[in-house]
Amino acid sequence: xxxxxAACYFGPSQFERMAAVLRHTALKHCPxxxxxxxxxxxxxxxxxxxVASHTTNTQKLDWWADVVAKAPDGQxxxxxxxxxxxxxxxxxIWALAFDVAYTMREPGARYPFNGGAVFLRVNDRARLFxxxxxxQNLRLLRTPAEHQTWKRTYGGCxxxxxxxxxxxxxxxxxxxxxxxxxxxxxxxxxxxxARELDAPGLxxxxxxxxxxxxxxxxxxxxxxxLEPLARLWREAEKESKxxxxxxx
Numbered sequence: 333x334x335x336x337x338a339a340c341y342f343g344p345s346q347f348e349r350m351a352a353v354l355r356h357t358a359l360k361h362c363p364x365x366x367x368x369x370x371x372x373x374x375x376x377x378x379x380x381x382x383v384a385s386h387t388t389n390t391q392k393l394d395w396w397a398d399v400v401a402k403a404p405d406g407q408x409x410x411x412x413x414x415x416x417x418x419x420x421x422x423x424x425i426w427a428l429a430f431d432v433a434y435t436m437r438e439p440g441a442r443y444p445f446n447g448g449a450v451f452l453r454v455n456d457r458a459r460l461f462x463x464x465x466x467x468q469n470l471r472l473l474r475t476p477a478e479h480q481t482w483k484r485t486y487g488g489c490x491x492x493x494x495x496x497x498x499x500x501x502x503x504x505x506x507x508x509x510x511x512x513x514x515x516x517x518x519x520x521x522x523x524x525x526a527r528e529l530d531a532p533g534l535x536x537x538x539x540x541x542x543x544x545x546x547x548x549x550x551x552x553x554x555x556x557x558l559e560p561l562a563r564l565w566r567e568a569e570k571e572s573k574x575x576x577x578x579x580x
Contacts, residue, residue, distance in 0.1 A: 333407055335365045335426070340372045340395045341414030342388055346549060350415050350540060353565060356572035357418040361536075364423075368399075369414065379473060379489075386489040390473055393490050396450070397466040403454040412537070413448035415545060416519070417568055420536040425518070430511035431457045434494070437515050441523035443487040445512070447494055448539055449519035457508045464502055469493035515539075529560060540565055 337358050341351045348371070355369040372395055379386035396411045403409060408426055425433070433451040437444060452458045472479035472493050479492060486495030497503050503510055516524035520535035522542055528535045538561060546553035547562040 333404070335362070335408040335410070335423070336368065336399075336403070337362060337365050337410045337412060337418075337422075338368045338396070338399045339412040339414045339416070340370050340392055342372065342374055342391075347414060349569065353417055353569045353572055354412070354414060356575070357568050361418045361421050362423070370395075377473065383489075386473060389488060389490045390469055393466050393469050393493075397462040400452060400454060400462040401459055405455055407454040409452045409454060411450040411452070413539065413541075415540045416448065417538050417540065417565055418536065419538055419564065420533075422518075422536055425451050425513070428511060428513075429509065431455060431509040432461050433511040433513050433518075435515040435519035436512045437521070437523040438527065443485070443491060445486075445491065445494070446515055446519055446521045446523075446539070447488070447490040448521065448541075449537055451513075451518075457506060460506045461503065461508045464497055464506065465490075465493055468497055468502070472496070525558060525561060529557070532560070538564065 339351070339354060341347045351369045351371065355367055358365065358367045358369070372391065374388070375391045375394070377387040377390045392413070399411070400409060410422065430451070431453055435446050435449050437446055452462075469489055472482060473489060479489065482492035482496045486492045514524070515521055516527050517534050517536055519537050519539055520528050521539040522544070524535070525544065528538075540548055543553060543555040544558050544561055547555050547558045548565045
């Protein structure tokens with residue numbers, strides 16, 4: 333059974349482009365994997381705070397939980413945000429012992445972890461974990477006061493829900509073997525971009541979010557110091573388009 337990389341995304345065209353580059357880099361660096369990068373239709377979820385990312389991330393988590401629920405026992409799965417690219421092979425993760433592994437930010441970061449990359453070995457515990465995470469996320473989305481409490485420590489909606497599950501002991505009660513792995517290697521995001529810039533080559537997954545996304549697309553808020561990372565994405569898109577044109 334091949335490992336599965338699963339990611340979903342919404343419009344507009346910018347996210348179509350990012351999805352295409354994620355698909356290309358995943359197939360390039362994980363040739364033995366099944367790669368699913370799917371566009372999904374926005375749902376009717378509503379954020380009381382009026383934050384669009386809370387609703388889209390809630391729908392993403394619904395989709396993730398469904399992927400895991402339908403997967404057979406023993407399936408190895410990486411659930412990824414659609415605004416990522418793969419820079420190096422990922423197979424070494426499966427030498428580690430866990431049911432669920434999530435990525436920890438650099439020491440001193442505002443929030444302790446980033447929920448954009450989750451590795452799982454599918455079993456009943458992993459399915460229960462994803463169901464509990466989805467349900468806690470929906471609970472927070474519908475109870476703004478409780479959401480605000482967890483958001484202060486963990487940020488967002490998915491991350492706030494995961495933090496609540498960990499702190500309240502739900503994950504432990506389910507018997508899930510969790511493993512914390514570094515963002516710097518497995519989900520290089522804003523807290524670890526500087527580390528990758530200083531010593532390139534550690535990151536296996538690069539998260540194209542916030543300032544880096546603005547830099548990639550040369551938008552307001554672009555950060556010139558992130559240009560070397562932005563070039564990685566642009567070069568991957570060019571390569572993807574060359575291969576697409578060659579096969580047409």
